[in-house]
Amino acid sequence: MLLDLLLVCVGLALLLGGGDLLVRGASNLASRLGVSPLVVGLTVVAFGTSAPELAVNMAASINGNPDICFGNIVGSNMANIGLIAAVTALVRPIPVQTVVVAREIPMMLLATLAAIIMASDFVLRGEPNRFDRAEGLVLLLFFAIFIFYNIHDIVRKRNAVPEDGELRLPMTAGGLARDSAFLVAGLAALVFGGKVTVDASVSVATRLELPESLIGLTLVAVGTSLPELATSMIAAMKRQSDLAIGNVVGSNIFNLLFVMGIVASSSEVPVPDGGMWDLGVSAVLSMILLTFTVTHSRQVLRGEAGFLLLAYLAYVAWRFQSI
Numbered sequence: 436m437l438l439d440l441l442l443v444c445v446g447l448a449l450l451l452g453g454g455d456l457l458v459r460g461a462s463n464l465a466s467r468l469g470v471s472p473l474v475v476g477l478t479v480v481a482f483g484t485s486a487p488e489l490a491v492n493m494a495a496s497i498n499g500n501p502d503i504c505f506g507n508i509v510g511s512n513m514a515n516i517g518l519i520a521a522v523t524a525l526v527r528p529i530p531v532q533t534v535v536v537a538r539e540i541p542m543m544l545l546a547t548l549a550a551i552i553m554a555s556d557f558v559l560r561g562e563p564n565r566f567d568r569a570e571g572l573v574l575l576l577f578f579a580i581f582i583f584y585n586i587h588d589i590v591r592k593r594n595a596v597p598e599d600g601e602l603r604l605p606m607t608a609g610g611l612a613r614d615s616a617f618l619v620a621g622l623a624a625l626v627f628g629g630k631v632t633v634d635a636s637v638s639v640a641t642r643l644e645l646p647e648s649l650i651g652l653t654l655v656a657v658g659t660s661l662p663e664l665a666t667s668m669i670a671a672m673k674r675q676s677d678l679a680i681g682n683v684v685g686s687n688i689f690n691l692l693f694v695m696g697i698v699a700s701s702s703e704v705p706v707p708d709g710g711m712w713d714l715g716v717s718a719v720l721s722m723i724l725l726t727f728t729v730t731h732s733r734q735v736l737r738g739e740a741g742f743l744l745l746a747y748l749a750y751v752a753w754r755f756q757s758i
Contacts, residue, residue, distance in 0.1 A: 436642055439635045446631035446661075453624025453662070455669050460617025461678060467611060481685025485663075489694050496698045504704050505566075508695050509713045510656025512547070512687045515663055516720040517747020520683045523667040524740035530676045531728040531735065539684045540728060542581060544721040546691045549577065551714045554706045564706035571699025578692035625662035660686075680735075687721075709757060716750050 496504060523529060553570040556562040566574075663686050670678035698704055720743065727739040 439638045442635035446628045449624045449628025453621045456617045457621025460614045463614040481689050485686045485689040496702050504698050508690050511660045512690050512717050514657050514660045515683050515687050517743050519664045521740040521744035523671045524735040525737055527671045529680050529735045531733050540725045543684050543687050547718045550691055566699040566704040568700055571696045574692045574696030
């Protein structure tokens with residue numbers, strides 16, 4: 436037990452250090468290459484912080500435990516909005532760019548709605564709810580479209596004339612190598628720190644004889660989202676709001692379209708009891724986030740963040756009661 440608690444502390448330290456390196460490297464690299472920090476947050480950073488979900492779910496699929504996959508993916512998405520975005524905005528209100536309101540959050544919501552339709556086999560075909568291989572390939576196709584639009588933005592904006600007051604770092608080989616090293620080291624620390632923290636936390640919960648359903652709903656889902664939490668909070672404190680919101684929205688899109696697509700393409704992913712409720716609440720949280728970002732202030736304020744956090748915690752508490 437004492438060793439597990441020590442490993443939790445080590446994992447958290449790796450998450451904090453990795454988040455700092457990742458934000459520093461990603462923001463500097465974006466500035467040097469003339470790429471928007473939002474695009475970096477939606478792609479490179481989001482992919483890196485979603486790596487724990489990918490690793491956990493691929494391992495579960497290979498080991499013949501597909502039931503774990505659904506709860507981890509959907510639970511992580513709910514935690515990204517209701518916990519991570521909320522806590523980050525409580526630390527510092529998050530300004531939101533127009534493109535996030537107009538395209539990225541709606542794309543996250545559409546991905547969630549598509550997942551709900553795909554999972555509704557009982558209603559549509561009278562069969563058990565699940566994600567089959569064909570649906571996994573469709574999710575990967577949607578993910579390819581998402582990546583295409585972001586690459587298109589990079590190509591279109593990379594050589595654009597900088598706006599007044601915008602500072603771009605010089606394109607030096609040493610600077611690029613250093614920022615790339617920070618980026619890679621930060622991603623590695625986040626992935627390893629997330630794994631250490633989750634494994635140790637699950638071990639502690641098991642020793643305390645907590646039910647497996649409770650462990651999966653909380654520790655595994657929230658634990659694999661710890662890299663997003665560390666990255667978004669550090670980005671917010673460093674006033675890199677584009678990285679903070681891009682990381683949350685991008686991670687949710689990666690989880691649903693890429694991670695679920697990869698896992699479902701290799702083996703069917705059954706929807707557990709209460710799973711449709713989880714998908715529905717994930718869609719509702721996405722709608723609430725979109726509503727908050729279209730206000731006149733174009734930022735997620737502390738009061739709105741508090742509402743998101745309370746809504747998330749209330750739903751988790753209700754799920755505990757239904758176990």
